[in-house]
Amino acid sequence: MKVGFLGMGVMGLPMAKNLLKKSNCSILGYDVKDAQRESFAAAGGTVAEPEEIYRSCDVIMQILPTHAIIRDSVEKAIQFGKPGRLIVDLSSTAPDIIQDLYQQAKKAGMSLLDSPISGGNPMAAAGTLAIMTGGDREAFEAVKPLLECMGHPVYVGGPGSGSVTKLVNNMVAGAYLVAMAEGYAFAAKAGIDLQTTFEATRCGFAGGPLYENKIPKLIHRDYEPGARIAVHRKDIVNAKHYAHYLGVDTPMTDVVLHVMDWMQDHGLIDEDQIAMVKYYEEKMGTTAGHSDCVSD
Numbered sequence: 001m002k003v004g005f006l007g008m009g010v011m012g013l014p015m016a017k018n019l020l021k022k023s024n025c026s027i028l029g030y031d032v033k034d035a036q037r038e039s040f041a042a043a044g045g046t047v048a049e050p051e052e053i054y055r056s057c058d059v060i061m062q063i064l065p066t067h068a069i070i071r072d073s074v075e076k077a078i079q080f081g082k083p084g085r086l087i088v089d090l091s092s093t094a095p096d097i098i099q100d101l102y103q104q105a106k107k108a109g110m111s112l113l114d115s116p117i118s119g120g121n122p123m124a125a126a127g128t129l130a131i132m133t134g135g136d137r138e139a140f141e142a143v144k145p146l147l148e149c150m151g152h153p154v155y156v157g158g159p160g161s162g163s164v165t166k167l168v169n170n171m172v173a174g175a176y177l178v179a180m181a182e183g184y185a186f187a188a189k190a191g192i193d194l195q196t197t198f199e200a201t202r203c204g205f206a207g208g209p210l211y212e213n214k215i216p217k218l219i220h221r222d223y224e225p226g227a228r229i230a231v232h233r234k235d236i237v238n239a240k241h242y243a244h245y246l247g248v249d250t251p252m253t254d255v256v257l258h259v260m261d262w263m264q265d266h267g268l269i270d271e272d273q274i275a276m277v278k279y280y281e282e283k284m285g286t287t288a289g290h291s292d293c294v295s296d
Contacts, residue, residue, distance in 0.1 A: 001025045001026075001058050001059065002025065002026045002028065002056060002057045002058050002059075003019065003023070003025045003026070003027050003028070003057055003058070003059045003060075003061065003146065004027075004028045004029070004030075004048070004053035004054070004056075004057035004059070004060045004061065005019065005027060005028070005029040005030075005045075005061050005062070006029075006030050006031075006050060006053060006060065006061070006062040006063075006064065006073055007030075007031060007062050007063040007064045007065070007091070008029055008030070008031035008036040008037070008039075008040055009031065009033075009036065009063070009065075010121050010124075010225065010226070010227070010228070011063060011117065011120075011121060011124045011227075012031070012036075012063040012090075012124075013031070013036050013039060013040060014121065014124040014125040015063065015090070015117075015124050015129070015150045016029050016040055016043075016045060017040070017043045017045075018124075018127040018149050018150050019061075019146065019149050019150065020043050020044050020045050021043075021149075022127070022148075022149035023145070023146055023149050025059075025146070026046065027045050027046065028045070028046045028047075028048040028052070028053050028056070028057060029045045029046070029047060029048070029053075030047065030048060030049065030050050030053060050073070050076070051076075051080065054076050054077050054079070054080035054081065055080045055081075057085075058084075058085065058086070059085070059086045059087075059088065059143060059146065060077045060081075060085065060086070060087050060088070061088045061090055061146075062074075062077075062087075062088070062089055062090060062091060063090040063091050063117070064091050065091075065231070066234075067093065067094060067097055070089060070091050070093050070097070071097060071101065074087055074089065074101045074104070074105070074112065075101070075104065077110075078104055078105055078108045078110060081108070081110060082109075083108065083109030083110060084109065084110065085110040085111070086110070086111050086113070086139055086142060086143050087105060087110060087111065087112045087113070088112075088113045088115050088143055088146075088147075089101075089112065089113065089114050089115065089116075090115050090116065090117055090131075091116065092116050092163075092166055092170070092231065092234055092235045092238070093114060093116070093163055093238075094163065094238045094241065094242070095114075095160040095163040095164050095167075095238075095242060096160075096242075096245075098112070098114040098134070098159060098160045098162075098163050099159050099160045102114075102135065102159035102160070111135060111136050111138075111139035112135060112159070113133050113134065113135035113136075113139055113140060113143065113162070114133070114134045114135060114159065114160060114161070114162035114163045115131050115132065115133040115134075115135075115147065115153065115162050116131075116132055116162055116163060116165075116166035117129045117130065117131050117132075117150075117151065117166075118130040118132070118166065118169050118170070118173070119151065120213065120226040120227040121225075121226040121227065122213060122226060123151065124150070127149065127150055127151060128151055128152065129150055129151030129152070130151060130152055130154075130169070131147050131150065131151045131152060131153040131154065132154060132156050132161075132162045132165040132166055132169070133147070133153055133154065133155050133156060133162045134155075134156055134157055134158060134159055134160055134161030134162030134163065134164075134165070135158070135159050135161075135162070136158075136159075137155060140153070140155045163238075164242070166235060167235055167238055167239040167242060170232055170235035170236065170239070171235075171236070171239050171250065171252070171253050171256075173210060173232075174232060174235075174236055174253065174256035174260075175252045175253070175255070175256055176210060177210070177214065177232075177256075177273045177274065177276060178255060178256050178259050178276060180211065180214060180215060180218070180274065180277075181218070181259075181274065181276040181277040181279065181280050182280050183206075184197070184215070184218055184219075184277060184288050184289075185277055185280030185281055185283075185284050185286060185288050186280075186284070187288070188281075188284075188286045188287060188288040188289070189284045189285070189286040194218070194219045194288060194289055195219055198215050198216070198219065202215075213226065214272075214273065214274040215274075217272060217274050218274045218277055218288060218289055219288075219289045219290075220289060220290070220291065221288075221289045221290065221291040222272070222291075223271040223272045223274070223275040224272060225270065225271060225272040225273075226272055227272065227273055228269070228270050228271070228272070228273075229260055229263050229264075229268070229269050229270070229271060229272070229273050229275065229276065230264075230269045230270055232260070232273055233257070233260040233261075233264065233269065236253060236256055236257050236260060237257070239253055240253060240254075240257060259276050259279045260276070262279050263275065263276060263278070263279065266278075277289075
């Protein structure tokens with residue numbers, strides 16, 4: 001089986017490398033950045049132009065940044081492909097767009113799965129991502145061994161279900177991240193030691209994998225993105241649009257979007273999600289953490 005992988009950024013590159021290591025497939029990959037293509041090739045992958053991938057691969061996987069690029073890529077995979085092709089969109093894509101593209105793929109005799117991921121760069125590298133997949137069950141079962149090379153795939157329902165599940169995930173995670181930022185800015189303003197606060201709370205109800213990943217970054221003012229606010233904000237905007245479609249209010253998500261919009265307005269949207277502490281630092285007149293801290 002020949003597999004194409006489009007989009008090898010912060011998340012996509014380690015995912016593609018896990019496919020190379022764990023599957024017995026020939027993996028063709030492409031990214032717009034030279035460094036990403038070179039790293040993929042060094043790991044044993046075959047760099048190819050997108051059109052070659054669209055024409056030659058049995059399975060096409062993509063993790064792409066914008067709806068316009070996602071739509072264009074799927075439509076080209078349909079245009080240049082043959083009946084029976086499996087297309088797996090690992091991006092964060094709005095449910096209505098996925099449902100439209102699913103119908104296009106179905107008419108061409110192909111299958112499109114919406115399989116958004118969660119876990120950030122550390123879990124992408126470890127191959128332990130959460131993978132939420134919607135679409136036809138048979139297509140999911142066919143591609144499941146490949147998805148298992150990258151994480152823990154769960155079939156969640158028909159077309160668009162994976163995308164909705166990802167919105168739920170990022171609505172909850174967004175609220176959690178904003179709460180962390182607020183709480184630790186509050187701790188800094190109160191004058192208590194942030195590392196001690198972390199040690200005292202990490203085994204309580206506040207603790208968990210996201211807490212363990214993000215709070216040390218906050219304490220050390222390490223805003224190198226494991227996951228960018230810009231990418232997370234896209235899901236929050238998608239959630240607001242879908243909430244409008246459903247006719248429901250999402251007040252907590254409104255707060256998250258407000259903070260992310262502030263980060264965007266201040267040119268900070270490409271930093272790590274925990275950099276949202278800067279919003280609270282500005283509002284509270286404090287500084288959380290120290291950039292000269294030494295990690296454990």
